[in-house]
Amino acid sequence: xxxxxxxxxxxxxxxxxxxxxxxxxxxxxxxxxxxxxxxxxxxxxxxxxxxxxxxxxxxxxxxxxxxxxxxxxxxxxxxxxxxxxxxxxxxxxxxxxxxxxxxxxxxxxxxxxxxxxxxxxxxxxxxxxxxxxxxxxxxxxxxxxxxxxxxxxxxxxxxxxxxxxxxxxxxxxxxxxxxxxxxxxxxxxxxxxxxxxxxxxxxxxxxxxxxxxxxxxxxxxxxxxxxxxxxxxxxxxxxxxxxxxxxxxxxxxxxxxxxxxxxxxxxxxxxxxxxxxxxxxxxxxxxxxxxxxxxxxxxxxxxxxxxxxxxxxxxxxxxxxxxxxxxxxxxxxxxxxxxxxxxxxxxxxxxxxxxxxxxxxxxxxxxxxxxxxxxxxxxxxxxxxxxxxxxxxxxxxxxxxxxxxxxxxxxxxxxxxxxxxxxxxxxxxxxxxxxxxxxxxxxxxxxxxxxxxxxx
Ligand code: ADP
Ligand code: MG
Numbered sequence: 001x002x003x004x005x006x007x008x009x010x011x012x013x014x015x016x017x018x019x020x021x022x023x024x025x026x027x028x029x030x031x032x033x034x035x036x037x038x039x040x041x042x043x044x045x046x047x048x049x050x051x052x053x054x055x056x057x058x059x060x061x062x063x064x065x066x067x068x069x070x071x072x073x074x075x076x077x078x079x080x081x082x083x084x085x086x087x088x089x090x091x092x093x094x095x096x097x098x099x100x101x102x103x104x105x106x107x108x109x110x111x112x113x114x115x116x117x118x119x120x121x122x123x124x125x126x127x128x129x130x131x132x133x134x135x136x137x138x139x140x141x142x143x144x145x146x147x148x149x150x151x152x153x154x155x156x157x158x159x160x161x162x163x164x165x166x167x168x169x170x171x172x173x174x175x176x177x178x179x180x181x182x183x184x185x186x187x188x189x190x191x192x193x194x195x196x197x198x199x200x201x202x203x204x205x206x207x208x209x210x211x212x213x214x215x216x217x218x219x220x221x222x223x224x225x226x227x228x229x230x231x232x233x234x235x236x237x238x239x240x241x242x243x244x245x246x247x248x249x250x251x252x253x254x255x256x257x258x259x260x261x262x263x264x265x266x267x268x269x270x271x272x273x274x275x276x277x278x279x280x281x282x283x284x285x286x287x288x289x290x291x292x293x294x295x296x297x298x299x300x301x302x303x304x305x306x307x308x309x310x311x312x313x314x315x316x317x318x319x320x321x322x323x324x325x326x327x328x329x330x331x332x333x334x335x336x337x338x339x340x341x342x343x344x345x346x347x348x349x350x351x352x353x354x355x356x357x358x359x360x361x362x363x364x365x366x367x368x369x370x371x372x373x374x375x376x377x378x379x380x381x382x383x384x385x386x387x388x389x390x391x392x393x394x395x396x397x398x399x400x401x402x403x404x405x406x407x408x409x410x411x412x413x414x415x416x417x418x419x420x421x422x423x424x425x426x427x428x429x430x431x432x433x434x435x436x437x438x439x440x441x442x443x444x445x446x447x448x449x450x451x452x453x454x455x456x
Pocket of ligand 1: 023024025026027028031048049050051052053054055056091
């Protein structure tokens with residue numbers, strides 16, 4: 001038996017079969033190293049790079065000891081942002097498919113409180129949420145953690161970065177002393193050890209080497225003067241032709257500027273930063289993740305929690321403030337074994353600062369060697385349609401797919417990602433067919449109801 005197979009662990013046959021069915025045949029290094037301890041019930045402090053499969057590591061752990069018949073909250077997962085919490089919940093639901101009726105609930109800020117009360121009244125086995133909102137429910141006694149078995153801190157480093165320590169401390173007052181506590185983090189600053197010693201007991205500490213993943217990211221650096229930066233960025237795109245890219249800027253104003261300059265050069269780009277309302281933010285994230293926008297210009301804060309699968313390129317438009325930030329940023333590309341490209345621009349006056357990046361592997365190249373191709377453009381494959389209806393109208397992805405493809409409608413292949421939210425649904429449609437799709441959806445009924453539909 002291969003030691004990397006999930007079947008080498010003390011897991012139920014159903015659990016292993018389902019993992020195989022969702023394509024998890026071999027454990028990732030962090031899973032291989034942490035799961036034996038997690039399944040023993042030990043507290044574990046684990047560090048591994050973004051994209052290394054940490055969610056499944058704690059997910060398999062908490063799900064395998066869940067008592068489905070006992071309809072009480074048995075696990076709580078704290079995450080830094082709503083996007084991350086939703087992503088964790090999605091992944092857990094996949095892993096939870098080995099059993100029926102496991103109820104997983106997300107409780108995050110930035111969304112209405114009332115409906116969450118309703119969901120909590122219906123009960124849940126597992127709660128995933130952001131510290132502030134979880135604390136609010138605990139203080140109002142709408143959430144009861146008396147039966148909690150497992151407490152997870154996911155992306156603990158980012159939670160601390162975002163100043164959640166106070167909320168975390170208060171949440172702990174509502175949690176049973178007797179529990180398993182798992183702490184996951186992509187980086188390992190001093191504060192993580194402090195957090196660990198205050199929330200964990202006799203924790204096993206696991207660090208996976210980052211070598212394996214890091215090697216798959218080709219990192220290039222270019223020295224350019226300020227006014228040459230946009231041109232260099234465009235030349236990077238035209239030389240390396242990424243499917244999509246995130247461009248990091250150090251300031252919000254610059255993020256907007258870069259996006260608008262790219263648009264003027266026929267490169268489809270959107271900016272995202274902390275000043276956007278949650279709704280606008282969601283619009284931007286959906287468009288980028290479903291291929292309706294190929295370049296996202298972001299500040300670090302705005303990009304927190306953003307997880308895009310298959311990101312081909314990360315560009316640091318400015319030299320990041322620290323190596324730590326740099327590692328965080330470029331770790332977003334090269335997920336799940338795919339090769340990633342990372343680029344960093346720095347100005348001549350930063351030449352000294354950039355020295356700390358030289359490690360023999362990172363490539364320092366001349367911007368003049370990049371290909372200059374006139375007339376280069378990056379247009380999106382898809383355009384997003386918004387349907388003014390969602391989960392609360394019991395809409396499901398299948399309903400939209402049916403409405404679009406039924407009665408000699410669009411081919412299934414011209415429809416991309418479908419994201420169903422509480423009150424809205426986003427459907428990615430092959431760009432040239434978007435008008436036809438809009439006509440179909442707004443003309444007919446979906447689930448016997450008319451919905452307004454517009455192009456984002
Ligand atoms: P992290 O939290 O470490 O950043 P994730 O838990 O989000 O990483 O996992 C990254 C990706 O790897 C996800 O798409 C997940 O579905 C996938 N994944 C996790 N474990 C496995 C596995 N054992 N085999 C294949 N894919 C996996
Ligand atoms: Mg994660």
